[in-house]
Amino acid sequence: MVDLSGSILTLLGISGVGATIAKGTDSQRNTLSAENRAWLLRRNWLPMAKTIVDPSNATWRDFFSTDGVFDVYRYQSFIFGLVVIGGLIAAGVNQLSTFVVPDTILGIVGLSQLVYIGGKLVTPTNISDLNAAISALRSDEQKLKAAAVAAKQGQVMSLAEAIPLVGQSTYDAYRQKARDVAAIFTDATGIVVADASLEPLVT
Known part of the structure; x- marks a missing residue:
């Protein structure tokens, strides 16, 4: 088992907490209430059968979009992930316990998360x-x-x-x-x- 440094765990924690809060915000703000959904189903406004997603239609653009719209947060997370992965590869897997993510990167990721979540909370849907x-x-x-x-x-x-x-x-x-x-x-x-x-x- 390979130990992870504190800075790597911090980076993972920031990304994980941010993603969880953002997902919860999306669920609350972008989902019909159960009563309204049932009302729509009874009146055939919504189809009863769920649309089956065809994985063969997936594209690289899906990494950077949400519901077909370009997502700045996903793009930033992807870039930061590449930077950290590149650093880990350069340092070697045996150096994971001592690998340090620069405070600047941690600060930018944390600020990005706050701005992203704040934007979701104030933007009407x-x-x-x-x-x-x-x-x-x-x-x-x-x-x-x-x-x-x-x-x-x-x-x-x-x-x-x-x-x-x-x-x-x-x-x-x-x-x-x-x-x-x-x-x-x-x-x-x-x-x-x-x-x-x-x-x-x-x-």
């Missing part, structure tokens, strides 16, 4: 806007259904029955909002929503 829009539309759908049930004083059997109960203007307002949300959804995902999927579910 399309998904966060989409989450909010879908939540509002879900709420409007529930209000429309509740209004129809209250007007009938019983279970509504179809949308055609519900529209006269809540009023054409209320239904039209919901449809317009659904079209707006569908536009945001298509912009964020590239999936076009069928017009029939914009109807509220009232049964």
Whole structure:
């Protein structure tokens, strides 16, 4: 077993902690909530089957991009990794316990991590806007259904029955909002929503 020097462990720790925090930030800010995802699946806005990723389509550009967009952090990590690996090769594997990563490199990597994570926290995302829009539309759908049930004083059997109960203007307002949300959804995902999927579910 070969011992690693403290500076190598520090470098690995900085990269590992930064990557973990960045991944958690992405998960929270770039993922639909479970309730919204279920709502989209029930209305066929999202396909049930997951898309299978074909590894044969992987390219070297994937090392430096996230979701097809150039990622400065990944590029920097790759370059710093090459520098450290080059230094380790030059020093020899037997010198790992005494190999010292310059403080300048550690400082640059640490600062890069802070700037990268800070940028993720303050940059607005399309998904966060989409989450909010879908939540509002879900709420409007529930209000429309509740209004129809209250007007009938019983279970509504179809949308055609519900529209006269809540009023054409209320239904039209919901449809317009659904079209707006569908536009945001298509912009964020590239999936076009069928017009029939914009109807509220009232049964």
